[in-house]
Amino acid sequence: MFKNVSLSLAAGQALRVRGANGSGKTTLLRTLAGLAQPESGEVRWQGRALAACRDVYHSQMIYLGHAAAVKDELLAWENLVYSARLNGRVLERRAAEQSLAALGLGRAAQLPARSLSQGQRKRLALARLHGAEGEAAPLWILDEPSNALDQDAAAALCTALDRHFARGGMLVYTTHTDLPLHPAQALELNLDRPAPTSAAPSGASPC
């Protein structure tokens, strides 16, 4: 995999992780999310090691991986409601349906997720970023978020990301197509030749 990766992220910054297939981009993102343990080194959030502040970190971070994390047998709005519940939030059916309507999934909201197209499923997966949950989480870690999205949906995603940066949010992402984003600062990390930088990954406090 990769060795000697060192990075640091602050408010408003976006870090794009690049690298050839198999260089470990997904592994790095998962390690930052706390799903995988690094063999050496550590991830820190606001100066504290992840193990010490797991609950706080998870309430302030959203990770969306390759898998849509959508239940086929549940209706689209049910997916949103239950994924919110799993995170300890109560989301009413009305609110979920409104969220989906705002994303252009108004009619699809009543369909089981298995009936949705790839693009619609991805938009459903990304719906978490648009609601209250997205606003409460200063760190977003997204693995190829624009995959399967058409032009309009990709544009909507970029708008949401720019709003996120404006709020002081941070982003770590990978993508195969360039996304027109406007963070306070755009950083890049290429796993094929990691650049030596400063301390272990840490997040600044959101504004």
Added chain:
Amino acid sequence: MLTAFFGVIRRDLLLAMRNRADVLSSVFFFVIVGALAPLGLGPEPAMLRTIGPGMLWIAALLSSMLALNRLFAQDHADGTLEQLMLSPEPTTLLVAGKILAHWLTTGIPLIILSPLLALQFGLPAEQTSTLMASLALGTPILSLIGAIGAALTLGVRGGGILIALLVLPLYVPVLIFGAGAAVAPDPQAHLFLLGGLLAAAVALAPWATAAALRIALE
């Protein structure tokens, strides 16, 4: 915390209702295995009455075990398991919720059906009610211990047989006390022991399962 706990249970119950085939097939398995005993050993009533409780317990055990891969495999495949691990709510609690929902859809049908099968073995009413009590205490233990096995073998080839290999030795005490309760003249001691095992399993198994899930998802 309660929102998340009940949320997990409701979601899994909803999914089970929409995937009724899965739930029903493990119930049918219980019935089929129960029918195998007289087919294999002969229909002589006195013998069936003797082996009945043990045979029914074995059928319940195997049926419970086969249903285990339903616990995490689908969630793992569609990515919802990862999101569950990333929730700010304690993983142990969410896992306990999943196991409870699993037992509600696996164990409870067995308990409800057991009197019918007991009839097939000609068991007297009192023995049947003891059998149901032992199943009521024992099947949750099977789900709890089985969950550890399911979590350890997530995504590993060898699937069902591997879980069986890991989990069956651990099931032995439950089988001994459960089946023993149904045949003993005084089942109190057995049921108390089962209760003790249940308490220990409720306290420890979700935590061990959460640890195993973390290992499996790395």
Added chain:
Amino acid sequence: MNTSLLYRYASPQQFYPLAGKLIPWFAILAVLLTTAGLYVGLVRAPTDWQQGDSYRIIYVHVPAAWMSMVIYLAMAFWAGIGLVMNTRLSSMMASALAPTGAMFTALALWTGALWGRPTWGAWWVWDARLTSELILLFLYIGFMTLQSAITEPRRADRAGAVLALVGVVNIPIIYFSVKWWNTLHQGASISLTAAPSMAAVMLTGMLLVALGAWSYTFAAALARLRCIILEREKRAAWLREAA
């Protein structure tokens, strides 16, 4: 114990040559002790007035049963250390111990059967001890199968550790439940544990064989450990240089 010594040998690279040097000594010790023990047991110890000479199988059966238990505890211990402290060598040691433990368990079962045949006329009796040994064998097999089914070594180490620890917690429960079951179902307490009353010389024989088995375990486990180190560290620099 000098902690810096502990840290130095915690690395596979350092432990590998040390293990290599220790193996021949343990092997020799094993042969000497086992031979001595068997001599005492087979030649010197008196014939049992009840069971004749067939009882002499206990000089293999009992040490094998002891080792099967002790090795499981050691295996769970090292696996636990590897899980908690994230040390690779400890996990490798647990994996190295498992096959030897399984072997002793199988040996205990086989010699138990051999004992049962002339004594009770049956190749197998469901007595509490033998049944518990059988379940212990299943626990070993489960551990080894799980580790071989998981391709990624670190996950295999950790998953095996969880399984071994769960097993260790359950072993007293299993043993208790099997004893309970045994007293319920068997009227006459035919038990292979009702060994003939121990003369001092019999105990000496068994202890010598047990120590021999222990030395054998060290030798076998260290040898297997070296193989595991080679396999796991094959990309490490120190191996490439040595090659």
